[in-house]
Amino acid sequence: MSTRRRGLPSRRETDQDDGQRPRVTRWRRPAHEGRAGGNVEHNTTDTDTVILAGRAAAATEDRTIDDRSDDRSADDVVVRPVSRTADRTVRPLTGNEAIARGAWEAGVRVAAAYPGTPSTEILEALATYPADDVHAQWSTNEKVALDVAIGASFSGVRALCAMKHVGLNVAADALMSMTYIGVNGGLVLAVCDDPGIHSSQNEQDSRLVARLGNIPCLEPTDAGEARAFMHLAFELSERFDTPVIVRATTRLSHTRSLVEIGERHEVAPKPFVEDRRKNVMIPGHARARHPLLLEREAAVAARLAEPDLARIDEGERTVGVITVGLPYAYVKEVLPTARVLKLAASYPLPEDRIAAFCRSVERVVVVEELEPVIEDTVRRLGFAVEGKAVVPRVGELSPERLRHGLAEIGVLGPVTRPAPVVEAAPLVRPPVLCAGCPHTTSYFALRALGARVAGDIGCYTLATIEPLRAIDTCVSMGSSIANAVGMAKAGQETRPIVATIGDSTFLHAGIPPLIDAVYNSTDITVMILDNQITAMTGGQDHPGTGRTLRGEPAPKVDFEALVRSTGVAWVRQIDPYDVGGLFRTLREAIAHRGVSVVIANRPCVLDPVKIKGPPLEVREDDCIACQSCMNLGCPAIGWSDGWHDGHHKVRIDAESCIGCTICAQVCVAGCIVPTKTAAH
Amino acid sequence: MLVNRADSRPINVLVVGVGGQGVIMVSKVLAQLCLEQGYEVKQSEVHGMAKRGGSVFSHIRFGARVWSPTIPEGEADVLLAMEWAEGLRWLPSLEPERGIFIADTRRIVPPFAFRNRRRGADPAYITTRPDEVLDRVAGGYAIDATREAEALGNGRAANTVLLGALSTALGFPAEDWLAVISRFVPSKTIETNRQAFHRGRTVIEAGDLPDLSAPPAAPAAAAPVATATPATDRVTWRIEPSWCKGCNVCVTICPERCLALDQRKVAVLAAPDACTGCRLCEYLCPDLAITVSDGALSVAIEGAASPQPAAADPGSRR
Numbered sequence: 001m002s003t004r005r006r007g008l009p010s011r012r013e014t015d016q017d018d019g020q021r022p023r024v025t026r027w028r029r030p031a032h033e034g035r036a037g038g039n040v041e042h043n044t045t046d047t048d049t050v051i052l053a054g055r056a057a058a059a060t061e062d063r064t065i066d067d068r069s070d071d072r073s074a075d076d077v078v079v080r081p082v083s084r085t086a087d088r089t090v091r092p093l094t095g096n097e098a099i100a101r102g103a104w105e106a107g108v109r110v111a112a113a114y115p116g117t118p119s120t121e122i123l124e125a126l127a128t129y130p131a132d133d134v135h136a137q138w139s140t141n142e143k144v145a146l147d148v149a150i151g152a153s154f155s156g157v158r159a160l161c162a163m164k165h166v167g168l169n170v171a172a173d174a175l176m177s178m179t180y181i182g183v184n185g186g187l188v189l190a191v192c193d194d195p196g197i198h199s200s201q202n203e204q205d206s207r208l209v210a211r212l213g214n215i216p217c218l219e220p221t222d223a224g225e226a227r228a229f230m231h232l233a234f235e236l237s238e239r240f241d242t243p244v245i246v247r248a249t250t251r252l253s254h255t256r257s258l259v260e261i262g263e264r265h266e267v268a269p270k271p272f273v274e275d276r277r278k279n280v281m282i283p284g285h286a287r288a289r290h291p292l293l294l295e296r297e298a299a300v301a302a303r304l305a306e307p308d309l310a311r312i313d314e315g316e317r318t319v320g321v322i323t324v325g326l327p328y329a330y331v332k333e334v335l336p337t338a339r340v341l342k343l344a345a346s347y348p349l350p351e352d353r354i355a356a357f358c359r360s361v362e363r364v365v366v367v368e369e370l371e372p373v374i375e376d377t378v379r380r381l382g383f384a385v386e387g388k389a390v391v392p393r394v395g396e397l398s399p400e401r402l403r404h405g406l407a408e409i410g411v412l413g414p415v416t417r418p419a420p421v422v423e424a425a426p427l428v429r430p431p432v433l434c435a436g437c438p439h440t441t442s443y444f445a446l447r448a449l450g451a452r453v454a455g456d457i458g459c460y461t462l463a464t465i466e467p468l469r470a471i472d473t474c475v476s477m478g479s480s481i482a483n484a485v486g487m488a489k490a491g492q493e494t495r496p497i498v499a500t501i502g503d504s505t506f507l508h509a510g511i512p513p514l515i516d517a518v519y520n521s522t523d524i525t526v527m528i529l530d531n532q533i534t535a536m537t538g539g540q541d542h543p544g545t546g547r548t549l550r551g552e553p554a555p556k557v558d559f560e561a562l563v564r565s566t567g568v569a570w571v572r573q574i575d576p577y578d579v580g581g582l583f584r585t586l587r588e589a590i591a592h593r594g595v596s597v598v599i600a601n602r603p604c605v606l607d608p609v610k611i612k613g614p615p616l617e618v619r620e621d622d623c624i625a626c627q628s629c630m631n632l633g634c635p636a637i638g639w640s641d642g643w644h645d646g647h648h649k650v651r652i653d654a655e656s657c658i659g660c661t662i663c664a665q666v667c668v669a670g671c672i673v674p675t676k677t678a679a680h
Numbered sequence: 681m682l683v684n685r686a687d688s689r690p691i692n693v694l695v696v697g698v699g700g701q702g703v704i705m706v707s708k709v710l711a712q713l714c715l716e717q718g719y720e721v722k723q724s725e726v727h728g729m730a731k732r733g734g735s736v737f738s739h740i741r742f743g744a745r746v747w748s749p750t751i752p753e754g755e756a757d758v759l760l761a762m763e764w765a766e767g768l769r770w771l772p773s774l775e776p777e778r779g780i781f782i783a784d785t786r787r788i789v790p791p792f793a794f795r796n797r798r799r800g801a802d803p804a805y806i807t808t809r810p811d812e813v814l815d816r817v818a819g820g821y822a823i824d825a826t827r828e829a830e831a832l833g834n835g836r837a838a839n840t841v842l843l844g845a846l847s848t849a850l851g852f853p854a855e856d857w858l859a860v861i862s863r864f865v866p867s868k869t870i871e872t873n874r875q876a877f878h879r880g881r882t883v884i885e886a887g888d889l890p891d892l893s894a895p896p897a898a899p900a901a902a903a904p905v906a907t908a909t910p911a912t913d914r915v916t917w918r919i920e921p922s923w924c925k926g927c928n929v930c931v932t933i934c935p936e937r938c939l940a941l942d943q944r945k946v947a948v949l950a951a952p953d954a955c956t957g958c959r960l961c962e963y964l965c966p967d968l969a970i971t972v973s974d975g976a977l978s979v980a981i982e983g984a985a986s987p988q989p990a991a992a993d994p995g996s997r998r
Contacts, residue, residue, distance in 0.1 A: 092715060092723075118726075198726045222722075222749070255724040255749035256711065326749075333748040399752035417754070418776040421816045426769040427806050429790045431699065431734035448932050462732070466795055626960040627935040633791050635733050639803055646799035647958060668933060668964060 093259045095252040098223035099162070099190050100125035101259065102230025104134060107267035108160045109185070110152035111136045112145035114508060115537035116164035117199040118253040119192035123162055124540075127549045133264065138541060138549045141477070141508040142167035146174045149187060154279065156270035157185040158234050165193045165206045166476065170509070172209065175243065177281050179213040180289040182241035184273050186234035189215075192248045195369050196396030199250075199536075201457065201476065203394065205370035207346045210245050214293045216300050217245045217347040219325030220252065224259045229344070232309075234267075240300050247346070249369065251396065252326050297348045304343070305350030312357065315339040319411050320361025322354065322374055326397075327367045333399045335406060349377050358383040365390055365411065369397045433462050435636035436611065436658035438576045438602035439529055442500065443470035444632055444666070445582050446527070449590065452487060452495040456480040456510075458502040459536045460529055467633045471500070478509025484524045485517045496590040500527045504534040504542045507557065511566070517595045518567040525589045526597045528559060529576075531604040539607025547608075563597045570596040577602055579665040605658055613659030615675050616652055622671035623649040629663040629672065637663060690743030691850070692751040696770045697762030698788045699733050702839045705864065706760070707738035709843060713860045714742035717852060724749035733790065735766060758849045760842060762825075763788050765806045768813070780819035780849045782884075784842060785810060786826050797936065797956035821845060821884055828879050834869065837876035844880020854881065915957040916973045917949040923969035930961035930970060 093101060099122050103111065111134055113123040127136040139145035142163040152159035163171060168191050178187070194200040210217035218233055220226040226248065233244040277285050304310060315338045323331050324343040331340060341357040343349070346368070358364045358378060366375040366387035375387030390405035391397055406412040433440055443463035446453050447470040455461055455471035456479060464471035473483055484499035501510045506528050517524060534540040541547040546556035563571050570592045574585045582600070589596040605611045620640060625647035629637055636658075640651035652663070654675060664672035693710060697703040704725055711723040725738040739751045753773055758780045761767025767783035774781055793803040814820030823845055825838040840861060847857050858877060862870045926945030938951035939961060947970070949955060959972045 092711070092721070250726060251724060251749055254726055255722055257722045257746075257749070258715070258720060329747045329749065333752065336747075398750055399748045400754070403752065417772075421771045421774075421813060422768050422808050424768070424806050424808055427765040427790070428792050428804070429698070429733070429735045429765070430792060431732035432791055434732065447937070459732070466792060624960070624963070626958050626963075627794075627797055627956075628933065628960065630791070630794055631935050635791055637791070638789055639794055645957075645959065647797065647956070648794070648801075648803075668960060 088260055089262075090258045090260050092256050093223050093227070093261075094121065094254055094256045095220070095223045095226050095248050096121035096192075096254070097125045097256075098226040098259050099230055099246065099248065099253075100129075101261055102227035103160045103188070103190075103234075104129045105227070105262050105264050106186075106231045106234045107158050107265050108134050108188075108234075109157035109267075109269070110134070110149060111160040111162070112139045112148040113162040114139055114142045114145055114167060114170075115504075115534050115540040116142075116167050116192075117537055118194060118248075118250040119162050119164045119167070119190065120537045120540065121253070122190050122192075123549060126160070131550060136549055140543060142170040143174055146171040146178075146189070149189075150174060150178050153183045153185045153187040155185065155272055158188075158267055159185055160188050160190065162190040163192070164200065165191060165204050166200060166202065167191075168206050168209055169204075170477065172213075175209075175215070176213050177286075178243055179215050179293065180281055180286055181279055183237050183243060184270055186237035186267075187243045188230065188233040188237060189243060189245045190230075190248065191245050192250065192253050193370070194250045196250065198396075201474070203370065205373070206245070206247055207373045208371055210247070210347045211373070213243075214297050215243055215245050215347070216240070216304070216345055217247050218345045219247050219343075221326055221328045221342075222252065223255065223257045226252065227259050227261065232344070236300065236303065240296055240303075242296055242300065247325070249326055249396075301348040301350050304345050304348065305353040309344035310350050310353045311342045311344075313340040313342065317361045319363045319365055320357060321365050321367055322357065322378065323367040324374060325369070327369055327391075327402075330397055330399050330402045331367050334403045335411070343374070346373050349374065351377065351381060354378060355381050355383070358385075363411075365406075365409075367391060367397075367402060370394075430465055431462060432633055432635050433459060433468075434605050435634050435656045436605045436660035436662070438531055438600065438604070438660075439463060440468070440632050440634065441576045441579050441582055441662050442527060442529055442600050443468045444662075445579070445586050446470050446498055446500070448583070449586055450495050451498040451525075451586075451590070452493050454480040454483040454487065454497070454499045456499075456501040456505050457536070458505055458529075460500065460502060463633075467631045476509075477505055478513060480513075481510055481517055481524075481526055482513035484526070485513065485520065485522045488522045488524050489520070496525065497523075498525045498527055498586075498590070500529060502535070503528060503530040503532060503544045503559070504540075506559075507543055511562070514563065514568070514595070514597075515566045522595055523593055524595060525586070525592075526595065527586075528563075528597065528599045530559060530599050530601045532601075533604045533607045535604045535607060539604065541608075545608075559599050563599070568595050568597050570594065571599065572597075573599045573601050575602055576600040577660055577662060579662060605660075611658055615654040615657035615659050616661065616664055616672050617654070617675045618650055618652055619671040619673055620649055620651075622669050624669045624671075625649045626668060628666050628668055632663060632666065634663060688744075690741045690746045691758075692756045692775075693740045693758045693760065693846070693850070694737060694751055694756040694770060694773050695740065695760045695762070696735070696737045696766045698766060698790075699736050701736070701762045701788075703736045703738050703762060706762070706839055706843060706846075707740055709857075709860055709864055710740050710846070711742075712863075713852060713857060714740070716856070716860065717742075719743055720746050722746045722749045735769065737766075737770065758782065758846065760846050762786070762839070762842060764810075764822075768806055768808055771813070771817070774817060776818070778818050780821075781814070781817045782821045782823070782842070782845050782849065783810070783813075784825045784838070785822050786824065786838075797958065799957060819849070823880070823883050825880070828883060829876050832872060832875050832879060834872045834876070837869070837872050840865070840873045840876035841880040841883070844877040844882075845884045846880075847877070848881055848884040854878075915952070915955050916971075917952070917955060918971045918973075919947055920969045921946045923967045925967060927966060930965055933964055934961055 111126050123136055146161045149159035149161040191206045193206050197203050207217050216236055218229045220229045229246055233246050237244045317339050320339045321331050322341045324346050328342050339361055364383055364385045366385055368374050372388045375385055378385040386409055404415055407415050439460040453471050455474040457477050461474050480499040480501045484497050487493050487497050532545055534542050544557040548554045560571050572585050574582050576582055589598050620642050625644035636653045636656040637650055639648035642649035695703050695707050707723055711721050714721045719742040721742045723740050755775055756773040757775055759774045761783040764785050764787050789803050789805050793805045810822035825841040826835050828841045829835050829838040858874055861873055865873045924946045926941055930947050931939045936954040938954040939947055940950035942948045962970045962972045
């Protein structure tokens with residue numbers, strides 16, 4: 001049955017009404033749009049400018065800043081002169097912007113990525129540089145992106161591929177062969193790990209993947225070093241015939257600090273090298289390449305042992321610290337007097353230099369985030385070392401965690417904590433789906449229909465928490481459909497099995513499992529939540545949006561035609577704001593034997609266009625405090641001062657309500673109505 | 681003033697709030713200002729969840745030399761909270777001897793806080809009042825920045841009021857602040873923002889503060905009701921099986937999803953613990969088969985005590 005009750009306008013009715021349709025109030029031009037070469041920001045030879053919230057930043061942070069005070073694009077405002085001494089130009093950049101800057105300066109010609117927090121801004125920043133300098137693109141997934149970069153390398157130009165740690169898993173297949181092949185044009189992967197799991201599904205340490213593939217892994221400490229290491233990475237790549245990983249972490253990627261920038265160095269493209277024994281990995285060729293990897297490892301290690309890349313900060317020799325990457329900053333913060341060996345890379349390790357350092361100090365402490373990569377090596381070299389006994393193997397490192405660890409082993413005095421000012425437990429405030437999010441009703445309906453829901457990666461994963469509680473599993477990009485196939489084939493499930501997957505995720509890794517489901521005659525429903533953007537990462541384009549990374553028009557994937565071409569007989573598109581229609585469609589889809597696909601089609605309320613319509617309000621006299629609307633989890637709906645039968649009546653926050661009418665459709669008392677005052 | 685000290689060790693400012701409030705914007709203004717004053721600056725934030733209503737924070741550290749991008753726990757010289765509960769969450773970050781706590785008393789109550797549907801339940805929003813906190817920190821200020829900004833005719837300038845308040849703690853010249861702010865705000869609002877900035881300074885310097893013992897300004901007031909005891913054990917849910925035709929209306933409509941159809945296709949209360957006694961199923965059953973009652977309700981019917989103020993219960997007219 002429909003949850004909409006008599007007396008309530010349906011969405012369509014309100015459309016025909018006087019302008020109740022959520023209207024567009026503001027169009028934020030993508031930061032990369034309309035940008036020709038030689039613009040102010042990058043033309044460093046002509047102008048000395050420093051940009052705090054400049055174009056590169058605008059591509060990302062602009063979305064998180066306050067709408068109340070930011071009606072003007074940051075591009076237009078914050079351009080100001082900076083003091084420049086001799087040839088030194090500095091600019092505040094985030095780690096990601098610095099990686100992009102370094103790549104551009106190093107002459108990168110092709111760059112590709114699939115968005116993923118915290119790496120997304122690398123390609124967005126790179127796309128602000130002139131298109132004549134660098135071709136930058138969103139690819140459908142990380143493996144495709146890496147293969148694109150590999151192809152560019154084959155063709156003799158410098159290439160960059162950016163991804164988050166779990167994206168490296170997707171790209172690993174190509175990477176593990178490419179490391180045998182080596183490079184023609186330099187090939188660099190910028191990989192951003194997420195210690196602390198700020199916005200990911202796991203906390204893996206990509207340095208172990210670098211070790212697995214015998215791939216040099218550089219780890220910058222701050223944005224300045226991130227820029228410099230991009231130059232170094234391309235040099236190492238070409239000199240030693242190897243792909244190189246530059247590993248950042250969330251904290252580095254999203255910390256802004258002053259960076260000394262330089263000019264772009266054009267690198268002449270090399271001709272294609274016709275060497276099948278090197279470029280075609282068949283068993284006979286690969287067997288010959290494998291020993292070369294080990295020779296390469298030794299040669300790179302020798303370079304990384306040189307003092308500029310294995311730097312020693314002199315200090316007291318009672319404790320010697322070996323560290324790499326961002327943890328170096330924590331060491332300098334907490335233990336500024338110690339003798340420190342700061343490594344530029346975690347793989348391959350300069351073992352002789354490490355051994356010499358260990359002999360030079362009384363006690364060796366290794367400070368590294370997540371896995372004991374350096375510590376294990378030091379131990380293998382035969383030195384007593386304290387590493388994961390000091391800082392944990394899980395979670396993000398911080399100055400206080402390091403301080404506590406050093407206190408525990410007696411290097412620092414005990415840390416005293418003052419009594420807390422407030423005893424109360426902090427408020428629980430998880431992120432929620434936005435007011436008017438079109439995913440809301442999809443999960444509301446699935447929950448009401450009692451479906452077993454295999455979820456996927458995206459904003460909509462938030463539907464697993466209160467109050468929607470509608471997602472039962474979430475594994476990795478594209479897992480939902482194949483997980484649903486497995487559930488169906490296991491034959492144990494009494495509920496209807498539904499896989500839910502976003503548009504971008506579907507294109508990333510959802511098509512092969514959909515074909516699998518059809519091929520193996522599976523009785524499942526697949527729901528493609530098409531909000532026409534990659535929303536979770538801040539609104540990036542993909543092949544279904546009809547725009548490229550640079551905002552240029554592109555062919556647009558026709559989801560329905562794509563789904564039909566895989567052999568799905570039952571496909572239906574539905575507007576998720578039509579709650580009754582959605583229920584009916586889902587019920588039909590579930591009743592269908594075989595694979596049925598529902599495409600819930602409604603744009604994201606934030607990107608690419610922020611949607612805000614006249615808000616709704618609650619006619620409080622009629623509210624029976626049943627809390628049905630509260631079950632949507634809409635952040636615009638809360639409790640009012642009124643009571644009914646001992647329960648709170650509800651109110652709608654006019655500022656955050658976008659007027660989607662979903663709550664009005666589920667309200668059983670018909671008390672949610674358009675605001676009279678909002679008729680403008 | 682803190683800036684006099686920045687040459688010896690970094691000054692740490694922690695800005696916290698809720699996604700969408702403008703934490704990052706405020707941080708950028710401060711970072712840009714420090715930069716122009718000639719300091720090394722590191723500004724660190726984690727975004728991604730920022731616009732989805734989650735807890736958001738941004739670290740700004742400036743000085744002659746800054747190492748860690750994050751402020752070590754207990755070393756924030758200033759904690760600027762743009763939302764009350766977020767301020768309380770981050771209080772342990774504040775330097776206990778000298779730290780200055782500037783908090784907007786604005787409350788943004790998350791959907792999670794409304795999950796307890798029991799009779800008489802309050803929103804699960806922190807009940808600590810400003811006056812309980814401000815005396816216990818070295819320097820504490822609570823401002824209703826939105827109200828101050830609205831008094832100036834533009835509620836959207838609330839963040840600038842907070843910047844004005846922040847400026848009193850740091851000591852950079854006001855004109856330098858305004859020069860930076862004016863580049864971040866729409867040009868037609870520069871004058872409003874200038875006023876808002878000075879309003880923030882005045883509020884702090886003149887001690888022109890709101891009544892701190894009053895509950896913070898609340899979008900959803902939480903007048904407690906008499907019945908604090910959960911009514912679960914007293915909810916009685918009855919169905920007349922012979923009247924039920926198994927239409928599933930009640931199962932679908934139950935906000936707590938605690939009903940189900942049994943093998944005979946008759947509705948049953950499958951999860952009694954989840955039932956809050958809202959009576960929606962009783963109201964909507966087409967067959968009038970369901971009756972819901974609980975102890976508190978029967979008391980109300982008998983007139984012994986009303987579980988809620990009678991005046992605030994227009995629903996009884998239904």
